[in-house]
Amino acid sequence: MxxxxxxxxxxxxxxxxxxxxxxxxxxxxSDATTLTANPVYQKSCAKCHGKTGEGRHFGGPSLVSEKVAATSADDLRNIINNGKGRMPKYAGKLTPEEINRLILQIKAAKTKQ
Ligand code: HEC
CATH class of the missing domain: 1.20.5 (Single alpha-helices involved in coiled-coils or other helix-helix interfaces)
Incomplete structure (x- = not known):
């Protein structure tokens, strides 16, 4: 017992x-230096790329993939500014500073398979 x-x-x-x-x-x-803590990301991107950045909602691919890690900042900026396929364009919707910050944070995010 x-x-x-x-x-x-x-x-x-x-x-x-x-x-x-x-x-x-x-x-x-919750320190705002990471992609998923960035309110801009949560507002504009999370609905497709997921709250954790791992993708899956409405077909948005993972942003923490090997592929994205291997993509240059210029190419990422191009995709975010001009859109790609079903990815909307963000030039004019977000400021260049906001987009730069997202790119840095995508680059800094830990890659998962
Ligand atoms: C309406 C859904 C949607 C939203 C909102 C969205 N995306 Fe996307 N995103 C996509 C889709 C779908 C693709 C895949 C495009 C393709 O390859 O045809 C994509 C691709 C990408 C890629 C390239 C990934 C790769 O594997 O090449 C990046 C980087 C990206 N998105 C970043 C962002 C950022 C940053 C935001 C917020 C500012 C955002 N996306 C908002 C749907 C979305």
Missing amino acids: RSSLRISTLFAFVLLFCALTAAYGQDTP
Whole structure:
């Protein structure tokens, strides 16, 4: 009896620990220097490229792919300014500074497969 009580206490602590780590994990990107923490990204891009930048909504591809990591800043700027396929153009909708910042943040984002 006693030992099963101890195990469930341990289990409760493990659950608490997981909940805390998950909450901390969600808080981490809140420094506005990362792509997913950038309000411009969340407002203009996340609906297609996903809140995490990994793509999937409305066919927007991942922005943290090997392909994007290998794309030059000039080419990224071209795609964002002029659009491509179903990707809308953002020249005139976002300022060049906002677009530059997005490019830097896309470049800085950690690549996932
Ligand atoms: C309406 C949905 C939509 C929105 C909003 C959108 N995109 Fe896209 N984006 C796409 C699609 C679809 C493609 C793929 C275009 C193609 O290759 O035909 C794409 C491609 C890209 C690419 C090139 C990726 C690659 O693999 O070559 C970049 C970079 C990009 N988008 C950045 C952005 C940024 C930054 C924003 C916000 C300013 C944004 N997108 C907003 C749909 C969207």
